[in-house]
Amino acid sequence: MTDAALPFVPPLDIWRGSYLDEGHTIASWLTTTDHKRIAILYALSITVFFFIGGVAIGLVRLELISPTGLFLTSDEYNRLFTIHGIIMVWFFLVPSIPATLGNFLLPMMIGAPDVAFPRLNLLSWYLYVGGAAFTVYVLLSGGVDTGWTFYPPFSSEYSHSNVIPAAVGVFIVGFSSIATGVNFLATIHMLRAPGMTWLRLPLFVWSMYTVSVVMVLATPVLAMSLLLIVAERFFGLPIFDPSAGGDPILFQHLFWFYSHPAVYIMILPAMGVVSEVFACFARRRVFGYAFMVFAMLMIAVVGFMVWGHHMFVAGQSPVADLIFSFLSFIVAVPSAIKVFNWTATLYRGHIGFEAPMIYALGFLGLFTIGGLTGLFLASVPIDIATTDTYFVVAHFHTIMVGGTVSAFMAGIHYWWPKVTGKLYNEFWAQFAAITMFLGFNVTFLPQFVMGWLGMPRRYHYYPDVFQIWHVLSSGGALILAAAYLMPLVYLTWSLFYGQDAGANPWRSTGLEWQTPSPPPKTNFVRPPRVDADPYEYHDFGRTEETGGEARARPQGEAT
Amino acid sequence: MTNGRQDRRYLWLGPGAAWLILLMLFAVSLGSAYLPLGAGNLAVNLGIAAVMLAVLAAVLMDLRNSVALVRIVAAAGLFWIIIMFALTFSDFLTRHY
Numbered sequence A: 001m002t003d004a005a006l007p008f009v010p011p012l013d014i015w016r017g018s019y020l021d022e023g024h025t026i027a028s029w030l031t032t033t034d035h036k037r038i039a040i041l042y043a044l045s046i047t048v049f050f051f052i053g054g055v056a057i058g059l060v061r062l063e064l065i066s067p068t069g070l071f072l073t074s075d076e077y078n079r080l081f082t083i084h085g086i087i088m089v090w091f092f093l094v095p096s097i098p099a100t101l102g103n104f105l106l107p108m109m110i111g112a113p114d115v116a117f118p119r120l121n122l123l124s125w126y127l128y129v130g131g132a133a134f135t136v137y138v139l140l141s142g143g144v145d146t147g148w149t150f151y152p153p154f155s156s157e158y159s160h161s162n163v164i165p166a167a168v169g170v171f172i173v174g175f176s177s178i179a180t181g182v183n184f185l186a187t188i189h190m191l192r193a194p195g196m197t198w199l200r201l202p203l204f205v206w207s208m209y210t211v212s213v214v215m216v217l218a219t220p221v222l223a224m225s226l227l228l229i230v231a232e233r234f235f236g237l238p239i240f241d242p243s244a245g246g247d248p249i250l251f252q253h254l255f256w257f258y259s260h261p262a263v264y265i266m267i268l269p270a271m272g273v274v275s276e277v278f279a280c281f282a283r284r285r286v287f288g289y290a291f292m293v294f295a296m297l298m299i300a301v302v303g304f305m306v307w308g309h310h311m312f313v314a315g316q317s318p319v320a321d322l323i324f325s326f327l328s329f330i331v332a333v334p335s336a337i338k339v340f341n342w343t344a345t346l347y348r349g350h351i352g353f354e355a356p357m358i359y360a361l362g363f364l365g366l367f368t369i370g371g372l373t374g375l376f377l378a379s380v381p382i383d384i385a386t387t388d389t390y391f392v393v394a395h396f397h398t399i400m401v402g403g404t405v406s407a408f409m410a411g412i413h414y415w416w417p418k419v420t421g422k423l424y425n426e427f428w429a430q431f432a433a434i435t436m437f438l439g440f441n442v443t444f445l446p447q448f449v450m451g452w453l454g455m456p457r458r459y460h461y462y463p464d465v466f467q468i469w470h471v472l473s474s475g476g477a478l479i480l481a482a483a484y485l486m487p488l489v490y491l492t493w494s495l496f497y498g499q500d501a502g503a504n505p506w507r508s509t510g511l512e513w514q515t516p517s518p519p520p521k522t523n524f525v526r527p528p529r530v531d532a533d534p535y536e537y538h539d540f541g542r543t544e545e546t547g548g549e550a551r552a553r554p555q556g557e558a559t
Numbered sequence B: 001m002t003n004g005r006q007d008r009r010y011l012w013l014g015p016g017a018a019w020l021i022l023l024m025l026f027a028v029s030l031g032s033a034y035l036p037l038g039a040g041n042l043a044v045n046l047g048i049a050a051v052m053l054a055v056l057a058a059v060l061m062d063l064r065n066s067v068a069l070v071r072i073v074a075a076a077g078l079f080w081i082i083i084m085f086a087l088t089f090s091d092f093l094t095r096h097y
C-alpha cells in the first residue's frame, strides 16, 4: 500500500529521534516516567506471566487426557489450576490492554505528551512487580489450592497451602490497577488537546475511561475482602465463620462485587481496541458512535449490579436470585448494541483482511458466543443445572480468551508499527490469527458440550464417557499454544529485520498516527490541534464504486 | 499562595481536630454499647458512624475545599457503596433460613 498520497503523514525531516533513543541502559528503563516505556515494561512482565499461567494450564490439560490422571497428584492438580487462574486474571488479563496499549496510546490519542501523573504510572508498575513477587514466591514454595476465588471456609480454615502470600500478592497488584485507573481518569479529564471534545474521543479512549471508573470503584472491595480472609486465617477473626456468627456468603458478595466488574475490566478495553480496528480496516466510520459510548458507560454502571449471578447455588435468597438474574439480562443489552454496531460498521465497508482485522473478526464471533452463553447462565434454572460445570468454564474463557486475548492480539498487531516503527511479516501474522481462532474453538467447543452433559469443573478424575471431549480440548490447547508462540517469533524477528513502517502504514485517521513511528519522547513534534471527529474514513460505505481508495481525513494535525 | 506558617496550620490543625473528634465519637460509641437501649443501640451506633463519616469526608478528604468534580467523584463512591449494600441486603433481608 502507498502512503505518499496522503496529506497527513508527517514529513520525515522533522524526525528528532524516538522515545526508544532516550537512554539504552537498564537503569534508564527502570527509572523512566515515559508512559510509552512503562507500557513496554508492563508488556514484558505480563508476557512472562502469561506463559507461566499457560504452562500451568498446559500441564492440567495434559493430565486430563486420561480419566484417571497421568502424572500429577490431586493436590498438585488443584494447585496448578489455581495458579493458572490467579496469574491469568490478575497478572495478565486485568492489566493486559489498559497497562500496555492503554498506557502507550491513551495520551497519544488525546494529544497529550504523557499521562497526568507520570511517576504514579511508574509506581503502578513497581506495585505490579511487588505483587508478582509474592505470586512467584507462592509458586516456588508449593502453591495454593483454593481456586482463584479464595472461598472461605476452605481458604480461611482448611487449606494447608500458601493462602496468605497469594492473597497478599493479589492485594498488592490491585493497587497497581487503582493507580492506573486514577491516572487515566485524571489524564482524560485534564490533558485533552485543544479541540478534543468528549464526543470526539476515540472509542478506545472511552473504553479506557470506563474501565478506569470500574477499576477505581471495584478494586478496593477486592482488597478489603482478601484482607478479611487474612484476618480470619491469621488472626482468627471469625468474619466468615458461621459457628461464631459470621457468614461465608458475605465473602462471596464482597468478592463478586469486584470480580464480576473485573470481567468488564477485561472486556471493555477489548471493545475499545476492536472499535479502532474495525473502523480502520473496513475504511468506515464507526456506526452509532454515541450509542457505542453510552453502551460502554451503561456496561460500567450496570455491570456493578449483577454479581449475585455467581451465587445462585450458594445459599443466596430466591428473591435476590431473581433480582440479580433480571439485572444480568439487562446488562446484556449494551453489549448487544455494540455487537450490532460493529456489524453495521463492517457493512458495505472496504474490508481488508490484515492480521489485526482477522483477530478482531475472531473477537466479534467469539464475544457473541460468550455473551449469548452468558444469557443461559443468567437464567436461574439453567445456571443451577450447569453451575460448576465445564459449560461455565467454556463460557467465561470465550469472553476472556476468545474476547479479550483476541482483541489484545488485534491491538498488538495494529499498533506494533507505531510502537516499534517496524512491520511484521503479514503472512505469518495472518496465519497465527487464523490458528488462534481455530485452536480456541477446538479447545472450548468440546468444553461447552461436556459441561452441558454434566462434566464438573476442577475435577481431577472423571467418568470415561467424557474422555473424548477432554482429549479434543487438550488437542485444541496445543494448537492454541502454537498460535501464542508464533507472534513471539515473528514480532521479535521484525524488531531486527522488519521493514520500516513509516508513520502511518494503515492510513489510519487516529491522532496517534499523525506523528512519527516510533514516536518522539513528547509524542508529538508540535502540540496537536484537533479539528475533526474520529473515524472520518468513509461516510457512505462503498458508494461511487470508484475502486480506488476511500477518502480518509485525520482527526487533527500534529507535525 | 499562603505563607509557610498558614500552610502548616492548615495541614495540621484541621486534621488534628478531626482526629480528636473521631476519637471522642469512638469513645461515645463504645460507651453507648453498655447502655441498655435495646434496638436503640443500633440506631445510636449507626448515627455515630454517620457523623464520623461526615467528619472524614469534610476534613480528612478535604471535600469542604474541593472543586465540584472531586465532590462528584466522592459522591459516586458513596453511590456505589449504596449499590453494594442495597443489593447485598436484597439477599440477607429476604432469607428465611
Ligand SMILES: [Cu+2]
Pocket (backbone or CB within 6 Å): A259, A260, A263, A306, A307, A309, A310
Ligand atoms: Cu459475573
